[in-house]
Amino acid sequence: MSDRxxxxxxxxxxxxVIVLLFFGGLLIGLMRSFNYMPVIxxxxxxxxxxxxVFTDEEFYWSFLLSFHIxxxxxxxxxxxxxxxALLLRRAFIGRAVINFLFQLNLTVPHLVGxxxxxxxxxxxxxxxxxxxxxxxxxxPADFPAMVFDPFAIGIILQYVWKEVPFIGVIVLAxxxxxxxxxxxxxxxxxxxxxQTFRHVLLPLIFPGILSASVxxxxxxxxxxxxxxxxxxxxxxxxPVLAYRSYTDVDLAARPEAMALAIIIAxxxxxxxxxxxxxxxxxxRS
Amino acid sequence: MIGQDGLWTKTxxxxxxxxxxxxxxxxxxxxAIWSVARGxxxxxxxxxxxxxxxxxxxxxxxxxxxxxxxLTIGISLAATVLxxxxxxxxxxxxxxxxxxxxxxxxxxxLAPTIVPGIAVVxxxxxxxIYLGLTNTVHGVILVHLIPTLxxxxxxxxxxxxxxxxxxxxxxxxxxxxxxKTFWYVTLPAIMPGIIVGGLFAFLVSWxxxxxxxxVGGGRxxxxxxxxxxxxxxxxxxxxxxxxMIYILPGILILTLTAKQLSGRSGAVGGFGRI
Numbered sequence: 244m245s246d247r248x249x250x251x252x253x254x255x256x257x258x259x260v261i262v263l264l265f266f267g268g269l270l271i272g273l274m275r276s277f278n279y280m281p282v283i284x285x286x287x288x289x290x291x292x293x294x295x296v297f298t299d300e301e302f303y304w305s306f307l308l309s310f311h312i313x314x315x316x317x318x319x320x321x322x323x324x325x326x327x328a329l330l331l332r333r334a335f336i337g338r339a340v341i342n343f344l345f346q347l348n349l350t351v352p353h354l355v356g357x358x359x360x361x362x363x364x365x366x367x368x369x370x371x372x373x374x375x376x377x378x379x380x381x382x383p384a385d386f387p388a389m390v391f392d393p394f395a396i397g398i399i400l401q402y403v404w405k406e407v408p409f410i411g412v413i414v415l416a417x418x419x420x421x422x423x424x425x426x427x428x429x430x431x432x433x434x435x436x437x438q439t440f441r442h443v444l445l446p447l448i449f450p451g452i453l454s455a456s457v458x459x460x461x462x463x464x465x466x467x468x469x470x471x472x473x474x475x476x477x478x479x480x481x482p483v484l485a486y487r488s489y490t491d492v493d494l495a496a497r498p499e500a501m502a503l504a505i506i507i508a509x510x511x512x513x514x515x516x517x518x519x520x521x522x523x524x525x526x527r528s
Numbered sequence: 529m530i531g532q533d534g535l536w537t538k539t540x541x542x543x544x545x546x547x548x549x550x551x552x553x554x555x556x557x558x559x560a561i562w563s564v565a566r567g568x569x570x571x572x573x574x575x576x577x578x579x580x581x582x583x584x585x586x587x588x589x590x591x592x593x594x595x596x597x598x599l600t601i602g603i604s605l606a607a608t609v610l611x612x613x614x615x616x617x618x619x620x621x622x623x624x625x626x627x628x629x630x631x632x633x634x635x636x637x638l639a640p641t642i643v644p645g646i647a648v649v650x651x652x653x654x655x656x657i658y659l660g661l662t663n664t665v666h667g668v669i670l671v672h673l674i675p676t677l678x679x680x681x682x683x684x685x686x687x688x689x690x691x692x693x694x695x696x697x698x699x700x701x702x703x704x705x706x707x708k709t710f711w712y713v714t715l716p717a718i719m720p721g722i723i724v725g726g727l728f729a730f731l732v733s734w735x736x737x738x739x740x741x742x743v744g745g746g747r748x749x750x751x752x753x754x755x756x757x758x759x760x761x762x763x764x765x766x767x768x769x770x771x772m773i774y775i776l777p778g779i780l781i782l783t784l785t786a787k788q789l790s791g792r793s794g795a796v797g798g799f800g801r802i
Contacts, residue, residue, distance in 0.1 A: 250621045257618035257637060257681060265640050265648055265674050272651030282658070330544055337545035344552040350778025351556070352735035354752050355771050358759045359555025362562065367570040369558050375571035383570050404555060458641055465644015467738040468756060482646040486738070489650055501650055508647035515642055 269508060276501035292498035296506065304478035306510070312395050312480060313464040316402035317456050323403065324410035325452065329440075331411070332418050345408040353405055357469045360401045364389040390473050397473040398480075402463050410455040417451040418444075453522060457515055464511050481507050556775075563768030582765035586773060593754060593770055600734065600750040601777065603665060607672040607733040608726050611680040614673070615725065616718070619684020624693065641678045648674060649742050656743060663745040671743045672736055676729035683728065687721030723785060731778060 274280060279288035296302050327345075331338055363369045371386035380386050390397035425447065429439045470480035479487065485507060489500035562568065563582050565575035586593045622634060640648070652671055653662060661667030695717070699709040737752045744750070751774045758767040 246625060247627070250625050250627050253617040253621035254633060256614040257677060258633070260614055260673050260677055261636055261640070264652060264670065265643075266636075267655060268648040268650075268652035268674075269643070270651065271654050272647070275651065275654060326544075327548060330541060330548070333541070337542065337549065341545060341548055341552070344549060346782055347779060348552055350731055350782050351775050352752060352778075354735070354737060354755060354759075355559070355775055356555050358755070358767060358771055359557075359559050361759070362558035362764070363555055369573075372571045372573050376573060401555075404551070408552070461642045461644065465646055467646055468752070472756065472759060482644060482738070485646055485650070486742075489742075504647040504650045508643045511642060511644060511647075 269505075272501045272504050276498055276505050278498045292502040295499050296502050301478055301484065302503075305481045305484045308395060308474075308478050309464055309470075309481040310514075312398050312402070312470070313460050316399045316406065316463050317460045319399070319403050320406035320410055320459060321452055321456050323407045324414055324455075325448075327407060327411045328414040328418055328448075331415055345412055348405065348408040349412065351405070353401065353466065354468050354472070356405050357398075357401045357472045360397050360404070361390055361473060364397055364400065391475050393475050393478075395470070395474060395480075398470055401469055401473060402459075406459045406463075410452065410459065413451050413455045414448055417448045421447055449522075453519065457519065460518065461511050461515060464514070465507060481510075559768045559771045561768070562764045563772055565765055565768075568764070582769040585766055586769040591766075592749065593751075593773065596749050596751045596754045597773060599665070599748070600752075603669055603672065603740075603748075603750060604730050604733040606669045607676050608730045610669070610673055611676045611729040612722060612726055615677055615680030615729075616684050616722065618681045619686075619721070619725075620688045622681065622685040623688025624691065637681050638678055640674050645675060645736075645739050649739050653742050662743060663747040665744075665748055667743045668740050668748045668750075671739045672733045674739070675736065676732045679728040679732060680725040683725035684718070684721050687718050691717060727781060727785060730781070734778065 274288075276292050277288040277290070278285055278292060327341070331341055331345075361368070365371070366383040366386045366388065368386075371380065371383055374380045374386060389400070421444075425443050426439050429443045430436075434442070465482055467482040467486055471483050471486075474480055474483065478484075481503065485500050485503035488496040488503065491497075491500075561575065564578050564580060566577040566579040566581065568575035585591050618637065622630065622637075649671065652674075656662045656667050656671075659667075661670065695713050696709050699713045700706070704712070735752065736750075737756065740748060740750050741753060744753075746753075751770065755767065755770045755774055758770060
């Protein structure tokens with residue numbers, strides 16, 4: 244059997260799944276967003292759904308909110324994860340405990356973390372009760388709104404809780420594969436601790452951080468259940484907005500839901516493309 | 529190790545470590561307490577009364593929690609097995625061969641990790657309506673392949689890029705059948721990858737919410753769907769108990785396979801390859 248045929252046969256099952264389910268799903272979504280579906284007699288495509296989406300003010304607020312959620316959670320998670328990985332690669336007593344908790348956290352679904360954040364940070368949650376105990380607040384309403392709030396603090400807290408271990412485990416694996424020789428050389432040549440980190444270690448672990456943060460950014464931009472549970476009613480995150488119009492009793496809203504789905508897909512692809520281009524340039528310079 | 533650490537550095541390290549440990553377990557604590565609390569209202573720091581009622585309800589036959597648990601385990605296992613069957617050959621092609629258009633194939637397989645599920649599932653739902661796959665367990669298992677397959681393929685590509693096919697050729701030249709060669713030579717060599725990739729696939733499927741909700745149409749009730757419903761209906765005690773049940777399999781798997789997942793294993797580092 245030639246290599247060519249072997250490769251085709253090996254790839255065939257996976258490509259069938261990806262092309263039929265994933266790209267097929269996207270394509271059907273795209274067709275329906277133009278209100279074009281010959282099977283059910285819709286033969287005249289139009290742009291009405293997109294016009295409706297783009298003339299609705301909530302869409303822009305939703306986009307800003309979703310972008311803010313993804314950007315802020317990815318940035319905070321990356322910084323904390325690199326810090327945690329630096330802490331963890333030194334041998335000391337706490338390391339085994341944190342290492343285990345990191346992996347434990349990886350197995351806990353986002354939804355459980357979101358409920359935990361809700362019980363911790365809501366206005367009658369654990370922290371509000373602690374504040375009442377030391378007489379900082381009298382009533383639950385005195386506690387600052389950190390869930391269902393317009394700044395999505397609770398959502399971001401949940402993502403940071405969940406993604407620091409995810410990025411941390413990947414960065415730690417990279418650091419351990421590298422060893423400390425490069426840094427030792429830099430230090431012996433007179434580089435400060437910060438210089439060693441910025442100009443030796445960071446560029447070396449950057450590919451790992453980049454791919455992990457791309458996954459985190461994409462996930463936090465497109466996840467539904469966390470903003471659905473912890474988010475404010477208006478503006479809702481983009482995925483919540485799409486789900487709402489898809490399940491609207493008015494079936495005429497379905498093309499709008501499809502248009503939103505396509506816009507979400509395009510936006511996340513474009514943002515990730517820009518992010519990868521920009522950050523590669525920054526680190527090389 | 530670089531340089532000698534002063535007392536200040538050490539203290540700083542212990543304090544950050546303590547903060548990190550606290551933060552990592554913190555959200556799980558109120559869930560655990562709620563599951564054994566009765567009427568835990570503001571401003572009580574701890575519940576006034578403790579009870580196992582929520583657990584009794586969750587574990588009873590009438591609540592449907594156990595049914596949901598078995599269903600979720602079944603769906604995730606099926607999605608994992610399918611991911612392994614489909615992802616291992618694809619990983620072999622991507623890890624061992626160089627060919628024209630390889631980058632495009634890689635990009636296509638990775639695309640589902642970048643494009644949000646909600647963007648794809650609305651179209652999939654439309655197709656599944658015509659195929660009669662909506663509101664069925666089969667449909668849910670199929671749609672779970674979208675997020676699980678990329679991880680499986682990725683991990684296997686990493687394993688196969690360090691794999692030497694000469695062992696297979698040797699076994700064959702010594703008279704082993706292709707099946708025997710696969711069973712005794714290939715499989716043991718790629719087993720660590722299958723375990724790690726399968727674990728990822730299982731956990732990714734285990735935590736799916738929106739794909740199950742839309743394709744299952746509310747008829748396929750997995751644990752996350754049940755958990756979300758109780759969380760939004762304000763039954764904090766039952767939510768706590770279901771939450772604990774929901775995270776249990778992950779913890780079990782972790783303790784059984786902790787070695788494979790540790791930072792030293794090559795498979796996790798494979799993420800740097802994307």
